[in-house]
Amino acid sequence: MEMAKMTVMEFPNIPKYFHVESSKRCIKTLRQDMAEEIFKGSDSRDMFCSFCGNGDLLHPVIAALWMRQKDTV
Known part of the structure; x- marks a missing residue:
């Protein structure tokens, strides 16, 4: 390197x-x-979906579910 x-x-x-x-x-x-x-x-891991790695969480329902899932961990 x-x-x-x-x-x-x-x-x-x-x-x-x-x-x-x-x-x-x-x-x-x-x-x-x-x-x-x-x-x-590096970007923060909070910027990406923990399931698929997608950084484009534009759909509000998906974003809300993701945030809810993140808060329960």
Whole structure:
């Protein structure tokens, strides 16, 4: 993932060499940073139907049932 990130950051140039620190501590930090970036870019799960994953709950009856189901959990 880090190599892909470096490639994107250098685009349109393609790096000839990659250096990724591979100590356990650095890898742990890279993983934590990656998880944080993913979470920051994600939508709230409350924005989507818990059954089908659809984010387009336009029908008021479906939306009301979904909210009711969510409140009972």
